[in-house]
Amino acid sequence: MSNYFYVSPEQLIKDRAEFAQKGIARGRSMVGAIYDVGVLLIAENPSASLNKISEIYDRIAFAGAGRYNEFDRLREADIRWADGTGFTYSREDVDARALANYYAQHLGDMFTEGQKPLEVEILVAQLGSKIRPTKLYRVAYEGTISDEPFYSVLGGDAETIRARFAAHEERIHPLKQTLKNAVDALAGPDRTIPTADLEVGILEDRGTRRTFMRLSDDEVSELLS
Amino acid sequence: MGLPLFDAHLDPGPSFFHYAETAGLMTPITAASAHSPHATTVIAVRYNAGVVMVGDRQATGNYIASRDVRKIEAADRFTAIAISGTAARGIEFIKMAQLSFEHYEKMTDSALSLEGKANYLSPIIQRNNLSSPLIVMPLLAGWDPSHQVGRIFEYDGAGGCYERFDFATIGSGTPFADSALRLGYRADIDLDGALELGALAIYEAGDNDPSTGGPDFVRNIYPMMVTITVEGFRELDADDVAARFRAINDRRTQSGGVAGGTLR
Numbered sequence: 001m002s003n004y005f006y007v008s009p010e011q012l013i014k015d016r017a018e019f020a021q022k023g024i025a026r027g028r029s030m031v032g033a034i035y036d037v038g039v040l041l042i043a044e045n046p047s048a049s050l051n052k053i054s055e056i057y058d059r060i061a062f063a064g065a066g067r068y069n070e071f072d073r074l075r076e077a078d079i080r081w082a083d084g085t086g087f088t089y090s091r092e093d094v095d096a097r098a099l100a101n102y103y104a105q106h107l108g109d110m111f112t113e114g115q116k117p118l119e120v121e122i123l124v125a126q127l128g129s130k131i132r133p134t135k136l137y138r139v140a141y142e143g144t145i146s147d148e149p150f151y152s153v154l155g156g157d158a159e160t161i162r163a164r165f166a167a168h169e170e171r172i173h174p175l176k177q178t179l180k181n182a183v184d185a186l187a188g189p190d191r192t193i194p195t196a197d198l199e200v201g202i203l204e205d206r207g208t209r210r211t212f213m214r215l216s217d218d219e220v221s222e223l224l225s
Numbered sequence: 226m227g228l229p230l231f232d233a234h235l236d237p238g239p240s241f242f243h244y245a246e247t248a249g250l251m252t253p254i255t256a257a258s259a260h261s262p263h264a265t266t267v268i269a270v271r272y273n274a275g276v277v278m279v280g281d282r283q284a285t286g287n288y289i290a291s292r293d294v295r296k297i298e299a300a301d302r303f304t305a306i307a308i309s310g311t312a313a314r315g316i317e318f319i320k321m322a323q324l325s326f327e328h329y330e331k332m333t334d335s336a337l338s339l340e341g342k343a344n345y346l347s348p349i350i351q352r353n354n355l356s357s358p359l360i361v362m363p364l365l366a367g368w369d370p371s372h373q374v375g376r377i378f379e380y381d382g383a384g385g386c387y388e389r390f391d392f393a394t395i396g397s398g399t400p401f402a403d404s405a406l407r408l409g410y411r412a413d414i415d416l417d418g419a420l421e422l423g424a425l426a427i428y429e430a431g432d433n434d435p436s437t438g439g440p441d442f443v444r445n446i447y448p449m450m451v452t453i454t455v456e457g458f459r460e461l462d463a464d465d466v467a468a469r470f471r472a473i474n475d476r477r478t479q480s481g482g483v484a485g486g487t488l489r
Contacts, residue, residue: 055331073230079331080229080244087241087324088250102228210327 016117020141023119024066029155031165031186032063032123032136032148035178038204038211039125039134042182045199053201055212057082059127060096061203065155066120066141074103074122091209096126100137100145108143117141121154127203127211153185161185175202179223195221239332241325242349252317266398266430266437267296267307268406269366269377271391272419275454276366276375278305279423281398281431282446283438284312292438297449299458301326304342304367305451309396311359318361321349339369343378343386351384364395368453375453398430398437405429420450420461424469428477440470 030043030052041063043052054062054075062078064071081102082094103122111117121140128134136152139145146152150170153162165185173181179200187193200215215223229248237243245251267280284291296315300306300322308315325345329337337345343365354360365378379393380386391410394402405426414422427448431439440447447470450461477484 049334051334054334074228076236076332077228077230079328080241080248083241083324083328083331084229084245084248084250087245087320106228106230 016111017142020111020117020119024121024141025156027066027068027155029153029157029161029186030063030065030123031151031153031161031182032125032138033151033165033178033182034134034136034149034172035175036172038175038202039127039136040175040178040182041123041125041201041203042179042186043199044186044193044197046197048196051199053199053214054079055201055210056099056124057086057094058091058209059129059132059203059211060094060099061125061201061212063123063125063154063201064120065122067118070118071120071122074106074118074120078103078124092131095132096124096135096137100124100139103139104143104145106143107139107141111142121158123152123154125203127205151182160188164188175204176223179220183224195224239329240345241328242321242345244328245321263309263311263397263436265296265309266394266396266402266427266434267309267364268394268402268423268426269307269364269389269392270406270410270414270419270423271366271375271377271389272414272416274375274416275368275452276305276377277416277419277423278307278364278366278449278451278453279420279427280307280449281396281427281438282441282448283436285436289438292441292444293446295449297451298323299451300342300365300367301330301336302457303370303453304339304365305453305458307364307366307395308361309363310361314353314357314359314361315363318349318353318363322346322363338371339367339376342367343388347380347384347386349384350380354382354384362395364393366453368455368457370455373455394426396430396437398427398434401433402426402430416452420452420469424448424450424466425473428470428473440467440474442471442474 028044033040041053041061045052050068052064056062056078062075078099086094107118124137126135136148138148138152151165168181195217198220200220202213203211205211237247263285265281269276269278278297280296282293284294297305297307298319306319306322326337326342369376377389377393378386379389392406409422428439430437447466450466452459
């Protein structure tokens with residue numbers, strides 16, 4: 001018979017949280033922000049094909065920070081859930097809050113019962129309509145879900161970036177200003193991020209059913225100029 | 226329905242159809258034969274800058290079940306899909322195609338090729354038609370952005386997919402619509418020629434086939450006419466369509482009901 005060492009639940013949770021935080025801190029950060037007519041998602045991402053931001057449904061987008069393989073699997077599950085729900089019921093029954101709750105449950109389960117906690121943070125953004133509000137739901141590695149009013153920061157440097165972002169007034173700006181603030185907050189005072197290293201997606205009404213759009217490097221440069 | 230997570234070896238990939246089967250979202254197919262309305266004649270004509278599609282609007286059971294069915298829908302910006310056969314199955318089929326193309330795009334961040342879309346539908350048709358008497362026969366047409374041409378794909382009852390380089394017809398009015406197209410089609414046909422020929426083919430089908438609805442001048446319901454070009458899917462507005470069918474009808478009235486050997 002082997003001997004088991006006693007580990008207090010407090011210690012176990014602390015160890016797991018530290019492990020997850022370290023993993024997330026290795027990746028770069030990202031920002032989600034609400035602007036006057038839409039929602040902006042922006043990530044520092046040197047890869048042009050391994051996306052951190054994705055369309056989920058007509059008015060819902062996803063952003064992930066941390067380990068790519070882990071959040072990409074969650075992104076796929078998210079699209080399947082949304083398309084499956086819309087197929088079974090109706091397109092208007094697909095709600096970002098329900099999605100955020102599923103993420104929270106799954107991340108919470110993995111944190112306490114999994115082999116290892118997932119090293120990811122997730123943002124589910126929803127563009128408002130007549131029947132639903134514009135929302136940013138942030139889901140942390142241990143399953144904590146928070147509903148953020150203006151902007152949300154994910155990833156390693158979140159606290160610093162959040163503080164920089166908060167330096168601008170906490171109110172809704174147009175896209176140009178919001179993008180500028182977000183890039184400034186991501187870069188900090190001593191650094192400029194090349195446009196090619198920015199991945200930018202927006203949710204905005206353009207008269208079509210699908211509202212998600214990626215912004216090209218040129219479009220981003222023009223907005224930042 | 227919880228969060229649909231799969232182990233790597235069981236993952237259905239970017240195909241919504243395969244996911245829906247795995248997750249049990251699809252209606253089980255049974256051999257029970259129910260009386261259900263049928264949807265009827267649609268044609269597609271390839272012309273020098275795209276594809277024209279025309280479809281009648283009538284659903285027929287033992288009686289006329291509906292007079293304003295839309296049998297042609299945009300599956301995405303550059304693809305149109307038309308149905309004939311059992312209306313209930315056909316509508317589900319269109320929904321499945323639309324959702325699948327969008328699902329693939331979201332999952333992989335790239336659009337399926339037109340040929341990829343055409344082949345993707347084969348097993349879906351096969352699954353339905355080989356296990357149920359509620360047959361559905363689709364027609365797919367689209368603008369192929371990688372080859373810069375309009376293309377038409379038709380299917381057989383078992384799901385076989387065949388590309389047509391001139392025109393294609395589906396539904397019970399096929400013999401009449403197809404005859405008109407065979408006589409009137411030219412390899413260098415232009416947009417206006419294709420629209421006129423397509424409208425005439427549906428007029429003939431509506432005239433001869435009891436399950437195909439012709440232009441309804443009383444209720445102002447006319448067949449659907451769409452074009453798919455480099456600019457995408459576009460439906461002709463109702464006034465334009467009405468004028469085209471009125472012109473055909475006037476000529477036919479003047480000639481006492483016979484085409485008169487001029488295809489007019």
